[in-house]
Amino acid sequence: MSTRKFAWKNCKKEKYEIELTAQRVETEIDLDPFNSLWDTIPLHKMQMIPLSARNNPVNRVQLQAVINADAIAFRLEWEDATENRSSSRHEDFKDAVAMEFALGDTLLHKHGHNEPFFGMGNRGKVVNIWQWRADWQTEIETKEKLKYATEGLDLDTMIFGGEVNPVEALNPFRDVPVEEMNAEGFGTLTPQPQTKQNVLGKGVWKDGKWQVVLYRSLESLNKWDVKFERERPPILIAFAIWDGALQDRNGRKVVSMWQQLRVP
Numbered sequence: 001m002s003t004r005k006f007a008w009k010n011c012k013k014e015k016y017e018i019e020l021t022a023q024r025v026e027t028e029i030d031l032d033p034f035n036s037l038w039d040t041i042p043l044h045k046m047q048m049i050p051l052s053a054r055n056n057p058v059n060r061v062q063l064q065a066v067i068n069a070d071a072i073a074f075r076l077e078w079e080d081a082t083e084n085r086s087s088s089r090h091e092d093f094k095d096a097v098a099m100e101f102a103l104g105d106t107l108l109h110k111h112g113h114n115e116p117f118f119g120m121g122n123r124g125k126v127v128n129i130w131q132w133r134a135d136w137q138t139e140i141e142t143k144e145k146l147k148y149a150t151e152g153l154d155l156d157t158m159i160f161g162g163e164v165n166p167v168e169a170l171n172p173f174r175d176v177p178v179e180e181m182n183a184e185g186f187g188t189l190t191p192q193p194q195t196k197q198n199v200l201g202k203g204v205w206k207d208g209k210w211q212v213v214l215y216r217s218l219e220s221l222n223k224w225d226v227k228f229e230r231e232r233p234p235i236l237i238a239f240a241i242w243d244g245a246l247q248d249r250n251g252r253k254v255v256s257m258w259q260q261l262r263v264p
Helices: 002-009 036-040 134-149
Strands: 019-021 044-047 060-067 071-079 096-102 127-133 178-183 199-206 209-217 235-242 259-262
Touching (some): 071 096, 096 209, 178 199
Antiparallel strands (some): 060 071, 199 209, 235 259
């Protein structure tokens, strides 16, 4: 009994709101989640909240962040026993993760509560959202494999009579598995124009975990992009995860509260 009391006394209460930091580096940043660069970057753990009743939800996500003179990157990791990469059939649901940024110099828990609602923002308080999807990454990887396997062959003529090509049947406009969007409340989620999309990403599922890197140049293409400027107030950032095995989609997901990200 005394041992159990001692263990309980020394447990640290899980935190829903923490302060995050991006570490400045001089080296080049890439999309590889297993790049040795990440071995020395501080790790932050955040508690997640399910928005619907479920068994065994994803209850935490780990974050690392780096920034150099040209770009910023975030490495996200969470436990997921199954990789769900397809949503092509009605019964399929994909794994996904999103990062949400409050725009402007919004402060958390200050008088007047000028921060947006952490679930999609609210009227007049726009948020910037980056979403990575496992199904989109699978489409891109499959398209690359098919291009390599069929290089030099005119499949339109040889096999499909010029009507259907297995490479072009996949989304010809999706080059990255990430979409950048904005919202100011429920029902307002809007993708940015294709010419303004400048977030890259890559996810790898290994040993029961997803590791996803999201990357963006510091130069902004859209006025509704989050700005990663030096010596600015902390950026409010929140997270959402969809578990395909639990049929997550749209508002069925787990989310975090606002966190504060400091950019050196």
